[in-house]
Amino acid sequence: MEERRGPGHQECGCPSAPHIARHFDAKVAERLAKCQDPSLVAVSQRLRDGLLRLDPAGRTVLELGCGRAALLLQLVQAGAARATGIDLSPASIDAARAAFERAQLSQCLDISVGDAARVPLEPHDWVILDRVICCYADVERLLANTQPAARHIYAFTVPSSRGWRGVAARLEEWLEGAWNRLHGRPCRGYVHDLDLIEERLSAAGFRLRRRDHDRLWHIAIYERAAES
Numbered sequence: 001m002e003e004r005r006g007p008g009h010q011e012c013g014c015p016s017a018p019h020i021a022r023h024f025d026a027k028v029a030e031r032l033a034k035c036q037d038p039s040l041v042a043v044s045q046r047l048r049d050g051l052l053r054l055d056p057a058g059r060t061v062l063e064l065g066c067g068r069a070a071l072l073l074q075l076v077q078a079g080a081a082r083a084t085g086i087d088l089s090p091a092s093i094d095a096a097r098a099a100f101e102r103a104q105l106s107q108c109l110d111i112s113v114g115d116a117a118r119v120p121l122e123p124h125d126w127v128i129l130d131r132v133i134c135c136y137a138d139v140e141r142l143l144a145n146t147q148p149a150a151r152h153i154y155a156f157t158v159p160s161s162r163g164w165r166g167v168a169a170r171l172e173e174w175l176e177g178a179w180n181r182l183h184g185r186p187c188r189g190y191v192h193d194l195d196l197i198e199e200r201l202s203a204a205g206f207r208l209r210r211r212d213h214d215r216l217w218h219i220a221i222y223e224r225a226a227e228s
């Protein structure tokens with residue numbers, strides 16, 4: 001257990017963090033029991049397609065909230081030089097490590113349990129948060145800790161907070177939270193304000209490279225303004 005923990009794990013004091021870890025540990029256990037392979041849901045596939053168009057060859061990639069690291073694995077298979085994954089869920093980290101072992105790519109992976117909003121992060125070419133920001137209450141802290149780690153690209157997916165998508169996403173998050181509570185896994189989701197996320201990225205020197213939608217999801221790839 002000890003060797004799986006990343007630097008700063010003792011700082012995982014956010015009240016939501018143990019709930020998140022328990023929730024996703026249970027989900028991963030269910031999926032492993034059903035022998036389900038890690039796969040990318042539709043929104044993650046769209047993000048992947050956008051990232052592949054930027055060509056990951058030779059890039060170092062840091063994924064925060066990497067889950068079973070299906071996206072990281074595909075980016076390494078497409079040529080990324082190195083993948084680093086951090087997740088609050090120890091079961092996800094174990095499954096991610098196993099997936100890289102099966103693909104005989106363990107030498108390309110650094111992976112650890114940790115809170116992306118709190119652990120010290122090394123600079124990487126690309127930083128990715130796919131369906132993660134919406135798990136975490138303190139969006140400001142998560143953005144402030146993760147943005148400086150991106151040398152070139154900062155990519156994320158979140159439920160949209162705008163227009164009809166925002167209304168539907170809030171309803172969906174509320175229903176999912178109620179379902180989780182009913183099943184003894186109190187872990188809620190958040191529809192964070194996209195304006196705030198965009199403001200923080202712009203203030204940190206990023207500009208929008210590509211934006212997309214998949215149903216209620218907003219997909220965005222930002223780059224450092226100086227990198228054009």
Ligand SMILES: C[S@@+](CC[C@H](N)C(=O)[O-])C[C@H]1O[C@@H](n2cnc3c(N)ncnc32)[C@H](O)[C@@H]1O
Nearest residue numbers: 024065066067087088089115116130131132135
């Ligand atoms: C919905 S899953 C998405 C997993 C993966 N990115 C994917 O799209 O398949 C959210 C993941 O983010 C992790 N997570 C949530 N907040 C986190 C945080 N602050 N630090 C690290 N991991 C976090 C959860 O443990 C979970 O594995």
